[in-house]
Amino acid sequence: MTRVPAILTAILATAAFCAPSPAFAQNATQRVSGKQFESLAKRAMSTVVVPADAAFVQATPVRDQIVPAGAVSLQVESPLSTPSYVNVPIDVSVDGQFLRTVFVGYRMQAFVRTAVAAHDLVAGTVIAADDVTMARVPSTGRLGNGTDVLVGRKIFVPFRKGQPVFIEETQTNMIVKPGSSVVLIVNDGGVSVVAEGVARTGGGLGDEVSVYNPSTNHTLSGMVVGPDRVQLDIMGEQ
Numbered sequence: 510m511t512r513v514p515a516i517l518t519a520i521l522a523t524a525a526f527c528a529p530s531p532a533f534a535q536n537a538t539q540r541v542s543g544k545q546f547e548s549l550a551k552r553a554m555s556t557v558v559v560p561a562d563a564a565f566v567q568a569t570p571v572r573d574q575i576v577p578a579g580a581v582s583l584q585v586e587s588p589l590s591t592p593s594y595v596n597v598p599i600d601v602s603v604d605g606q607f608l609r610t611v612f613v614g615y616r617m618q619a620f621v622r623t624a625v626a627a628h629d630l631v632a633g634t635v636i637a638a639d640d641v642t643m644a645r646v647p648s649t650g651r652l653g654n655g656t657d658v659l660v661g662r663k664i665f666v667p668f669r670k671g672q673p674v675f676i677e678e679t680q681t682n683m684i685v686k687p688g689s690s691v692v693l694i695v696n697d698g699g700v701s702v703v704a705e706g707v708a709r710t711g712g713g714l715g716d717e718v719s720v721y722n723p724s725t726n727h728t729l730s731g732m733v734v735g736p737d738r739v740q741l742d743i744m745g746e747q
Contacts (some may be wrong), residue, residue, distance in 0.1 A: 537578040543571035549585050550597035551566070551656035557588055557595055562621070565595055568614040579604040586610075593617045620645050623653030623675070626668040635663050635682045638676075646673050661714035681713035684736040693720050693731060694740045704737070 530655050554565060562652065582605070586598040597613045625644045634640065642658045654676050662679040685691055685708050693706040709719035712733050721728045731741035 539578050539581070541574040541576055541581055541583075543573050545583065546571045546574075546599050546611050546613055549583060549599055550615075552598045553585050553588055554595065554615060555615050557590060563619045565615040565616055566618045568594075568616045571611065571613055574601060574609075575607055576601060577603050577668060583664045584696050619648040621648040621651075621653040622646075622658055623673050626670055626672050626674055628670050630664060630668040630674075631663055632667050633663065636660055636679065641674055644671065644673075646671075651675055666741065681714060683719055684737060685713075685716075685733050686711045689737060691720055691737045691739050693722060693729070694734070694738065695729075695731075696740065696742045708737075708739070 532697045544746040547570070549694045550571075553729075557565065559565060567585050580603065582602040583710060584602065586600065589598065593616065595615045595617075597615070599611045599613065601608045601611060619747070622645050624641045624645055625646060627640055627642045630636075630640060630710040637657045638656070641659050643656060651673075652674075658676055659674060659679060661682055662676070664674070664677060664679050668674055686706055687710055689708050689711075691706050691708050693704045695702045704722055704724060706720040706729075709721055709728060712718045714733055714735070716733050717730055718733055719728055719730050720741075729741055731739040735738045
């Protein structure tokens with residue numbers, strides 16, 4: 510007869526141990542999306558002065574914030590700026606009690622206007638005027654260049670549409686090669702004389718090369734105007 514109360518006491522004790530405590534209920538949490546912080550920071554960034562050739566880009570995504578259950582308040586403070594970085598502080602409060610400050614960081618991104626591929630280009634392409642166009646692209650510290658200096662040059666690596674094409678990534682398209690036979694066009698006022706010659710030096714479109722004329726036994730310098738064609742203007746020369 511004395512064992513029954515002991516068993517009941519043990520069962521009641523176990524039930525009491527397993528019952529949820531008020532403290533556990535008070536530890537309930539909620540998630541605040543990082544996108545909310547990013548949206549608020551973006552509005553605050555509209556007040557920050559940005560140079561004409563630059564822009565601020567978000568440095569890293571904001572992680573979701575786990576906070577206690579309750580009424581959440583997000584208070585945006587004034588952006589903290591340096592020449593190359595801006596932090597937007599956002600204070601997080603729950604039920605009127607300050608919890609923490611979340612910072613949304615932005616870095617300065619400089620831009621440059623330079624020539625880019627107008628469409629995909631394969632290695633070995635000799636650049637034509639419609640192969641490149643001007644665009645504003647993020648700066649990598651390299652000097653930009655125009656499209657005119659690229660026309661007639663050969664690329665030795667492929668380029669995707671919109672990718673910057675820098676002159677050092679191209680090479681002269683040697684349309685006149687040393688030792689090759691060339692057509693030498695000599696312009697003197699309104700008179701043009703055409704002769705055959707032998708290129709002593711090579712070059713691309715617009716380059717100056719030396720040409721030996723066997724008929725006169727003279728070497729002249731002229732500008733490459735086409736494949737194996739060199740032009741010399743002597744108008745006004747005595």
